[in-house]
Amino acid sequence: MATLAPDTSQTPAIDPLDVSRAELYRDDTWHAPFKQLRAEAPVHRCEHSEFGPYWSVSAYKPIVEVESLPDLYSSEAGGITLADFIEGSDVKMPMFIARDRPVHTAQRRTVAPAFTPSEMTRMSGDIRRRTAEVLDALPWGEQFDWVDTVAIELTTQMLAILFDFPWEDRRKLTFWSDWAGDIELVKNDELRAKRLEHMYECGAYFQDLWNQKVGKLQTPDLISMMVHSDAMAEMDHFEFIGNLILLIVGGNDTTRNSMSAAVYGLDLFPEERARLEADPALIGNATQEIIRWQTPLAHMRRTAKQDTELMGQRIREGDKLALWYISANRDESVFGEDADVLRVDRPNARRHLAFGHGIHRCVGARLAELQIGILLEEMAKRRMRVNLVGEPTRVAACFVHGYRKLPVQISRY
Known part of the structure; x- marks a missing residue:
């Protein structure tokens, strides 16, 4: 019996320039479509994606333009990721990075x-001590997972200190961060509900920490700073959770x-590793170059508050724009034709947009730079070389750009 081919007339073909597709990041194949976008259409309208229609802003110059006009391109109107809020399935949890002035x-x-x-000066000694302890506990000549053993451990320790969070429970921060930052979960109703459940767990835990600090003298941790501030002391529970999620994901x-x-x-x-090993004075610049080359958050979203024009393209009120930091940091017009190469002495590495630009530039940028720089310094002291023994498992998502x-x-x- 003959079988009919499935009717695909109503299914739009995959847009090869839809750079929101998770597999591009899972398989590390995002470079080619972004290179084409930068060359041919740095402000490109993608009509069909799993996140709906959006504008891809992929070059350095237009991203800086959008970031420099926060009253025109809103962080609050649609949030900071390509995933839209769905009434009835989501609960709004405002965070200051996704607020406009003056609340932001x-x-x-x-x-x-x-x-x-x-x-940073006050914390640097403790960061160095803890980094040394983690490195000194590593097994030489044996295979292990760098992400879990070093990267997650060091950042989770730092978050626990910033929040004055119970040390024995610090891995909860990693767990909540992974659930909060996974943009792909919005495509599945069951996982979306599960994420909401974990965010409530996070909020309940932190509400207890908050209550312990109410009426007490201020201490140098983020919860106490919120308790003692006019701008954040009266947040409702959902805004409290939202700002916690921001700080956890941003720091982790x-x-x-x-x-x-x-x-x-x-x-x-x-060759670049050998250059850095031979000259540890390059560590400061190498830190900036590593952040540029990796770009740990691939995009931020803005929403147009009125009709406007961007690089000759007509943007309509309510349009969604994805600012692809991951692409801007490979922009050949800024970083040269070797922008895909990690070059430890790149003279303008500090110009990267991995932390954003303008009023929303990452508030914890200095701390991230300090932690990475100290890690490289402590590795150099031990003449430690880290060798890959297999391919990385990458995050399959277009928001957090990283490694599992x-x-x-x-x-x-």
């Missing part, structure tokens, strides 16, 4: 004192994935 300004100002230069996913990229990238470019596993062995150089 006031709430950001509350937590900013935790990341001042003086605080970004730093841990750059720490993993450091060893992956240096293994991928052994990274099998390595360490040797001495």
Whole structure:
């Protein structure tokens, strides 16, 4: 009996320039479509994606333009990821990175004192001590997972200190971060509900920590800073959870994935690794280059608040724009034709957009740089070389750009 071919007339063909597709990041094949977009259509309308229609902004210059006009391109109107809020399935949990002025300004100002230069100086000794302890416990010549053993452990320890979080429960922070930052979960109703359940768990745990600090003298941790601030002391429960999720994901996913990229990238470019090993004075610049090369958050979203024009393209009020930091950091017009190479002495590595630009630039950028730099310094002290012994398992998503596993062995150089 003959069988009929399935009717695909109503199914739009996959747009090869839809760079929101998870498999591009899972398989590390995102470079080619972004290269084409930068060359041919740096502001490109993608009509069909699993996140609906959106504008891809893939080049350095237009991303800086959008970020420089926060009153025109809103973070609050549609949120900061390509995933849309679904009424009835989601609960709004506002966070200051996804708020516009003046709320954003006031709430950001509350937590900013935790990341001042003086605080970095105060914390650097403890960061170095803990980094040394983790490195000294590593097995030489044996295979282990760098992501879990080093990157997650160090960043989770740091988050526990920032929040004055119970040390024995610190891995809960990683668990909540993974659920909160996985944009792919929105495509599955069951997983979306499960994520909401975990976010409530997170909120209940932190509500208890909050209650313990109410009426007490202020201490230098983020919860106490919120308790004692005019801008955040009266947050409702959902806004409280939203801001916690922001700080957890921002402090966990970004730093841990750059720490993993450091060893992956240096293994991928052994001549650059040899250059860094020969000259530890390059570590400061190499830190910036690693963050640029990895770009641990691939995109941020903005929503147009009125009709406008961007690089000759007509943007309509309500249109969704994806600012692809991951592509801007490979923009040949800014970083040169070798932008795909990790170059430890790249002269303008610091110009990267991995932390964003403008009023929403990552409030914890200095802390991330400090942790990565200290890790590289402590590895250099031990003449520690990290060698890949298998392919990494990558995050299959277009928001958090990172690694699930990274099998390595360490040797001495």
